[in-house]
Amino acid sequence: xxxxxxxxxxxxxKKSFGGSAANTIVALARLGKRVGFIGNIxxxxxxxxxxxxxxxxxxxxxxxxxxxxxxxxxxxxxDSSGERALYVYPGANDxxxxxxxxxxxxxxxxxxxxxSFVGGTSIEEQKKLVEELGNVKISFAPGELYTSKGLxxxxxxxxxxxxxxxxxxxxxxxxxxxxxxxxGELLRxxxxxxxxxxxxxxxxxxxxxxxxxxxxxxTQVIDTTGAGDAFAAGFLFGLLEGKxxxxxxxxxxxxxxxxxxxxxxxxxxxxREFALQILK
Numbered sequence: 001x002x003x004x005x006x007x008x009x010x011x012x013x014k015k016s017f018g019g020s021a022a023n024t025i026v027a028l029a030r031l032g033k034r035v036g037f038i039g040n041i042x043x044x045x046x047x048x049x050x051x052x053x054x055x056x057x058x059x060x061x062x063x064x065x066x067x068x069x070x071x072x073x074x075x076x077x078x079d080s081s082g083e084r085a086l087y088v089y090p091g092a093n094d095x096x097x098x099x100x101x102x103x104x105x106x107x108x109x110x111x112x113x114x115x116s117f118v119g120g121t122s123i124e125e126q127k128k129l130v131e132e133l134g135n136v137k138i139s140f141a142p143g144e145l146y147t148s149k150g151l152x153x154x155x156x157x158x159x160x161x162x163x164x165x166x167x168x169x170x171x172x173x174x175x176x177x178x179x180x181x182x183x184g185e186l187l188r189x190x191x192x193x194x195x196x197x198x199x200x201x202x203x204x205x206x207x208x209x210x211x212x213x214x215x216x217x218x219t220q221v222i223d224t225t226g227a228g229d230a231f232a233a234g235f236l237f238g239l240l241e242g243k244x245x246x247x248x249x250x251x252x253x254x255x256x257x258x259x260x261x262x263x264x265x266x267x268x269x270x271x272r273e274f275a276l277q278i279l280k
Contacts, residue, residue, distance in 0.1 A: 001079045016264045017053050018074060020115035020141055023226045023265045026057045027233030027255060032272040033240060036060035036109070038102055040092040042071035047092070063105050067092040072118075076225055078263070084225050088145070090118035098129045111137045111236060114157065115229075116145040127156045137162040137239075140191075141232055147174040151189070159190030163239070165232045167197045179204055180211070193245065195252070197231050203249045214249035217257040226265025231256040237275065251278060 002008040017026075025035045037059055041047030043066055050071060054061050072091035078084045096117065098106075106112055106129060114126055123146070130138055140161040146154050147170040154174070158164060164186060168179050171194075175182035183194040183206040196204045202216035234255030238248030255270060262268035 018265045023229035024233045027269045029057050031237050031275040038063035042069045042092040046071040067095050088118050096122045098125045113139040115141045116143040139163050141165040161191045163193040164191045205245050205249045219257040223263045227256045227260050230259035
């Protein structure tokens with residue numbers, strides 16, 4: 001990866017669909033779950049392509065709205081070790097708003113999964129949504145965009161979350177502590193379950209009743225893009241199937257290992273046949 005003032009060359013380029021929450025939703029759809037998406041697209045060809053892709057993946061698009069702006073995108077750079085750097089342009093996502101129609105749509109869910117936005121206004125809409133949801137379980141993947149702003153920035157959502165997904169770097173940014181101590185702080189803040197991805201070490205899961213470490217599945221790392229999103233999908237699949245936290249972590253690790261074995265956030269995601277094998 002080039003640093004400031006350096007130049008390097010690109011071996012190959014590829015255009016694909018992404019977005020943290022979108023990746024998780026698509027993974028759950030492939031695993032056979034009924035899913036929908038709330039978000040904005042621009043009035044451009046990329047927005048049209050995104051809608052077509054969601055429909056192909058069997059994602060309900062009733063919560064998506066079109067704005068006269070560019071569809072948000074990210075530039076993702078991956079080095080020879082599989083590590084990545086992201087540059088994100090929010091585009092139409094800066095106009096996200098939650099009204100009665102979208103609130104009613106979200107209330108139909110068993111779990112609502114939230115991720116981060118680049119713009120500063122969208123988190124206020126997320127807070128408003130979480131406040132009104134009642135019995136819907138909240139799944140929250142704040143990512144580095146939110147965790148870099150500190151605990152106070154996300155505390156309103158975190159305190160109402162059933163499960164919070166982070167990696168080691170993010171929990172350090174959020175709490176200033178290592179992942180075990182940081183998980184304890186987030187549990188005290190109100191979250192019910194903390195799931196922390198540890199790369200080749202697997203994952204760490206903490207609740208008030210138990211603390212677990214689940215080993216990773218050995219795999220050749222091609223591209224880590226979307227690994228956390230894939231883990232979240234596997235974990236949430238386990239929750240929806242009534243699995244215990246250890247099994248949820250195990251499924252999350254397996255789905256993530258398949259994701260990082262291919263280039264791109266979605267190319268390696270498993271199918272319903274994989275889910276049926278898990279449930280045997």
